[in-house]
Amino acid sequence: MLEPSFCQPTRISRSVARFGALALAAILAACGGSDDDGSANAGATATLAVLETTDLHFNVRSYDYFKLAEDKSYGFERTATLVRAARKEFANTLLVDNGDSIQGTALADYEATISPIPCTQQLSMYKAMGALGFDAGTLGNHEFNYGLPFLNQVLGGGLDVEGVDATKKCAGAGYPMALANVYSSKTKKPLVQPYTILERTLTAKGADGKEVKLPIKVGVIGFTTPGIMNWDKRYLEGKVYTEGAVEAATKYVPELRAKGADVVVALLHGGLDSAAYSPTMENPGLHLSKVAGIDAMVMGHQHSVFPDAAATPAYRQAGVDNKAGTINGVPAVMASSWGKSLGVIQLALQWDGSKWVVNKTASKSELRNTQSKNAAGATVYVEPDAAVAQLIETQHQAAIQYVKTPIGSTDFRMSTLFADVGDPGAIQIVNQAQQAYVAAYIKASLPQYAALPVLSVSAPFKSGFQGGADYTDVAVGPLAINNAADLYLYPNTVYAVKVNGGDIKNWLEAAAKRFNQIDPAKTTEQSLISTFPGYNFDMFTTPDLQYEIDVTQPVGSRIKNLAYLGKPMDVAQEFVIATNNYRATSGKSFIDKLDGSGTIWASPDANRDVVIDYIRKNPTVTRATNGAAKSWRFAKATTAGPVVFSSGANALSVAQAAGLTNVSLLAADDGLGKGTSKYGIDLSK
Numbered sequence: 001m002l003e004p005s006f007c008q009p010t011r012i013s014r015s016v017a018r019f020g021a022l023a024l025a026a027i028l029a030a031c032g033g034s035d036d037d038g039s040a041n042a043g044a045t046a047t048l049a050v051l052e053t054t055d056l057h058f059n060v061r062s063y064d065y066f067k068l069a070e071d072k073s074y075g076f077e078r079t080a081t082l083v084r085a086a087r088k089e090f091a092n093t094l095l096v097d098n099g100d101s102i103q104g105t106a107l108a109d110y111e112a113t114i115s116p117i118p119c120t121q122q123l124s125m126y127k128a129m130g131a132l133g134f135d136a137g138t139l140g141n142h143e144f145n146y147g148l149p150f151l152n153q154v155l156g157g158g159l160d161v162e163g164v165d166a167t168k169k170c171a172g173a174g175y176p177m178a179l180a181n182v183y184s185s186k187t188k189k190p191l192v193q194p195y196t197i198l199e200r201t202l203t204a205k206g207a208d209g210k211e212v213k214l215p216i217k218v219g220v221i222g223f224t225t226p227g228i229m230n231w232d233k234r235y236l237e238g239k240v241y242t243e244g245a246v247e248a249a250t251k252y253v254p255e256l257r258a259k260g261a262d263v264v265v266a267l268l269h270g271g272l273d274s275a276a277y278s279p280t281m282e283n284p285g286l287h288l289s290k291v292a293g294i295d296a297m298v299m300g301h302q303h304s305v306f307p308d309a310a311a312t313p314a315y316r317q318a319g320v321d322n323k324a325g326t327i328n329g330v331p332a333v334m335a336s337s338w339g340k341s342l343g344v345i346q347l348a349l350q351w352d353g354s355k356w357v358v359n360k361t362a363s364k365s366e367l368r369n370t371q372s373k374n375a376a377g378a379t380v381y382v383e384p385d386a387a388v389a390q391l392i393e394t395q396h397q398a399a400i401q402y403v404k405t406p407i408g409s410t411d412f413r414m415s416t417l418f419a420d421v422g423d424p425g426a427i428q429i430v431n432q433a434q435q436a437y438v439a440a441y442i443k444a445s446l447p448q449y450a451a452l453p454v455l456s457v458s459a460p461f462k463s464g465f466q467g468g469a470d471y472t473d474v475a476v477g478p479l480a481i482n483n484a485a486d487l488y489l490y491p492n493t494v495y496a497v498k499v500n501g502g503d504i505k506n507w508l509e510a511a512a513k514r515f516n517q518i519d520p521a522k523t524t525e526q527s528l529i530s531t532f533p534g535y536n537f538d539m540f541t542t543p544d545l546q547y548e549i550d551v552t553q554p555v556g557s558r559i560k561n562l563a564y565l566g567k568p569m570d571v572a573q574e575f576v577i578a579t580n581n582y583r584a585t586s587g588k589s590f591i592d593k594l595d596g597s598g599t600i601w602a603s604p605d606a607n608r609d610v611v612i613d614y615i616r617k618n619p620t621v622t623r624a625t626n627g628a629a630k631s632w633r634f635a636k637a638t639t640a641g642p643v644v645f646s647s648g649a650n651a652l653s654v655a656q657a658a659g660l661t662n663v664s665l666l667a668a669d670d671g672l673g674k675g676t677s678k679y680g681i682d683l684s685k
Contacts, residue, residue: 002048002092002135002200002216041214042353043207048216049090050265052335052343053079053097054300055140057104059338060128060392062384065106065403066485066608072381074338076128078370080385082342083132086368090346091203094218095132097175098300099140099269101125102154104338104606106481107392107399112146114402119170123154124392126173131387134175136196138222138267139182140301141604144232148239160187162239178222178267181248183241191240194252195221197261204351216349216356219261221252223288224269225301226280231604233445244279245270245288253293262356263347266294271302271334272327274317282602286319289327295358296331296345303337307365325365333365341367403485406478407612408619412627412657414474414487417648419460420514420529420537421681422634423658425627426472428541430487431456432626433614434578434607435542438496441601442576449498449576449600453564455540456578457507461489463534468648468675484615488608490535492580497598502571503591505559508547510590511538512558515551518683523641528681538583538590540631550635551683560635576600580607628659637683642666646676661685 053076062075072078087093102108102125111117111124122130143151152159156172161184180194198218206212226242245268256264266288273283281287285299299306304314307325319328325345326332333343348362370382389396414426435456442449462472474483499507514537516530528551540547548560562569581602587594615621644666648654655663662685670678 002094002198002202002218039353041204041206041212041351044204044212044214044351046092046202046204046214046349046351046356047090048202048218048263048347048349049086049093050296050298050343050345050347051083051086051093051095052298052333052345053339054269054298054335054343055100055303055337056097056125056339057100057142057337058102058108058125059105060107060125061389061396063396065399066482068400068403068482073371074340075370075384076125076339077384077388078382079339079342080128080132080388081382082368082370084385086342086344094136094198094265095134096220096265096267096298097129097134097137098267098298099138099222099224100142100300101129101137101140103142103145105399106403107395110399110402111395112150115398116150117154119153119168122171122174124395126154127391128388130174131385131391135198136176136178136220136267137173138269139177139179139192139224140269141225141228141231143224144228144235145604147235155192159191160184160189161191162186178220179224180221180252181223181226181243181245182228183243185239185241194248195219195256197256197259202349202356204349214351214356216262217260219253219256219259219264220267221249221256221264222267222269223248225282227282227602227604230445230601242280244277244281245284246277246291247279249288249291249294253291257293260355263295263349263358264293266297268297268299269301271299271304272306272315272317272320285327285332286317289319289330289332294330295360296347296363297327298343298345299332299334300337302334304334305336305341305367306332306334307367326360329360331360331363331365333367335367336369339370341369343367403481406480407484408479408615408621410474410476410479410621412623413476413654414472414621414627415651415654416460416462416472416534417651418655418658418660418663419463420534420645420647421655421663422630422632422660423655424539424541424630425623425658426474426487427458427460427539428629429614429621429626430458430607430611431541431578433611434458434494436614437494437603437605437610438576438578438601441603442496446601452498452574452576453544454496454576454578455542455545457538457540457583458579459511459535459537459539461535463537464647464674464676465534471648473648479615479619479621481612484612485608488611490580490582490607492582492607494603494605494607494610495579495581495584495599496601496603497577497579497584497593498600499575499577499591499593499598500571501562501564501569501573501575503593504545504575504577505562505569505571506591507538507594508559508562509556511536512549512551513555515549515558517554518551518637518639518643520552520637520639522639525642525644526639528643528645538579541629542631543629545631547632548635549632550637552635552637634681634683636685639683642680643683644678644680646670646672646674647679649675649677651677652679655679
């Protein structure tokens with residue numbers, strides 16, 4: 001890593017605190033090797049490796065608190081191993097975090113709201129990051145999720161904003177934060193410092209090939225998405241305000257340069273969007289990269305990757321060069337999320353005798369992933385850094401006990417075992433939670449849509465693809481947080497889209513691809529379920545909306561008798577549909593409006609967190625209230641031969657409890673080798 005500037009005692013003391021006596025010895029050694037006359041070393045070169053983590057979302061450990069199991073595919077403890085390897089590879093490194101660090105897991109919730117950490121204690125996420133000695137960071141939108149007083153505490157104090165004690169002194173993050181585009185309404189000044197200047201010493205190669213030590217000033221400036229004003233309106237309205245990233249950069253980057261910054265690194269908690277620029281733009285990376293004076297840019301928020309080596313990269317807009325790893329010529333990275341990747345920008349520097357100059361064309365960017373494939377095609381995972389887990393073990397175990405704590409109870413087995421044939425038992429409560437969440441937000445913040453009915457769709461995310469155990473299946477009795485999370489498998493966020501009755505019909509037609517076309521005249525066995533994934537079988541679960549699926553008809557002609565409030569659906573009537581970010585932005589194969597254009601609200605909250613919160617507020621879960629509302633049924637059809645499907649072994653009682661009297665068990669073992677049974681369905685009933 002970069003050595004702290006030895007001409008500032010405060011820098012040395014901070015390093016001693018971080019690394020101990022060995023670090024002090026190294027710094028003093030560097031002092032001895034420093035050149036007093038920088039001009040004598042004109043032409044010296046160096047590489048500064050900017051290392052980025054982003055959207056860690058409190059995934060310190062490679063552990064899923066909802067499944068109560070290890071998950072090697074993510075975790076900061078594995079990213080830490082990549083950081084240490086990079087520091088061995090590069091003489092000069094700068095480690096930065098791009099925000100969305102303090103929210104996202106049960107451990108985060110535990111420390112923020114369940115058993116709030118004291119002022120004297122660091123958040124476990126920051127404590128773990130302290131083991132790596134981060135140089136700087138910025139704030140993402142999720143840093144605001146727990147309110148400004150909590151943010152003030154975990155950052156160490158100093159937020160001069162209404163309702164917050166700015167004089168409070170707490171443990172803090174352990175590294176300086178920079179955020180240039182969020183202001184206190186009280187002071188009209190940046191909520192936290194807009195930038196920080198890090199004075200360091202570079203190990204360089206002189207023109208004669210010998211090693212030299214030369215000073216450098218690195219300016220780090222941060223930006224977050226203005227969406228915070230919508231997503232956390234209840235905490236932020238009237239207390240802070242935002243400006244666009246481009247406007248903030250245009251204001252503060254020249255200040256950084258005037259104060260002697262040789263290199264300016266922009267930390268953008270945002271990504272890339274080809275739309276025309278606006279100050280409220282969520283992902284302004286294409287535009288920010290054009291601001292003069294920015295030498296490197298780290299990105300995030302979109303949980304995507306850049307540069308992307310895939311055949312079809314995630315970003316292909318004008319100005320984006322995945323091969324060079326640049327955005328409009330500026331070296332850039334976006335290191336996925338949850339610690340899955342480490343972003344590495346190698347900035348090529350040249351000393352002109354008084355300052356460093358960046359050679360952008362000689363710089364390069366890459367991602368280093370915590371998992372890869374070996375020659376045999378097997379997945380290989382980077383080993384975790386053992387020191388990280390030890391630092392938070394006590395809190396980790398406390399969070400595990402927390403997620404095991406009941407938040408409610410259910411009087412029925414909540415399962416997706418028979419969701420494909422009409423049991424809404426594990427889906428209705430998801431729809432209820434999403435609907436209530438979106439309806440409340442519209443009432444409070446989007447009055448222009450207040451007159452529109454709010455409905456919700458969800459799907460059986462676990463529907464047997466991996467075998468007989470691959471179903472949501474929550475037993476009768478206490479509901480703990482991890483049980484509730486089983487109801488919603490993916491870490492999606494809630495989105496609201498505006499559609500009309502015609503769109504709803506087309507949406508349901510697309511979802512009905514889940515079924516093969518059944519020939520009523522065929523006497524031999526026919527399989528009901530197609531290869532269309534269960535997680536795409538979107539369905540409503542409300543008495544207000546009714547429809548039939550006629551599986552004897554071809555794709556696109558299956559939805560019959562679609563009605564709303566007992567009357568045939570008016571194709572022009574408008575609705576708001578609560579769904580998830582994936583469907584709302586990547587569902588164009590369903591309807592055109594699911595390409596993002598129909599979205600009226602992109603919430604910051606995960607669907608499964610919304611479900612958990614709903615159960616907390618409605619702890620007595622019953623079949624009658626939360627698991628019996630059937631919006632759809634199969635259109636009646638008499639078939640000459642059996643219609644069959646596979647599901648979990650010997651689970652007929654689940655179907656019967658759900659009132660599916662037309663389902664029968666045909667074979668305890670369906671012969672597929674997946675631990676599933678064969679069932680029949682009588683479509684004439």
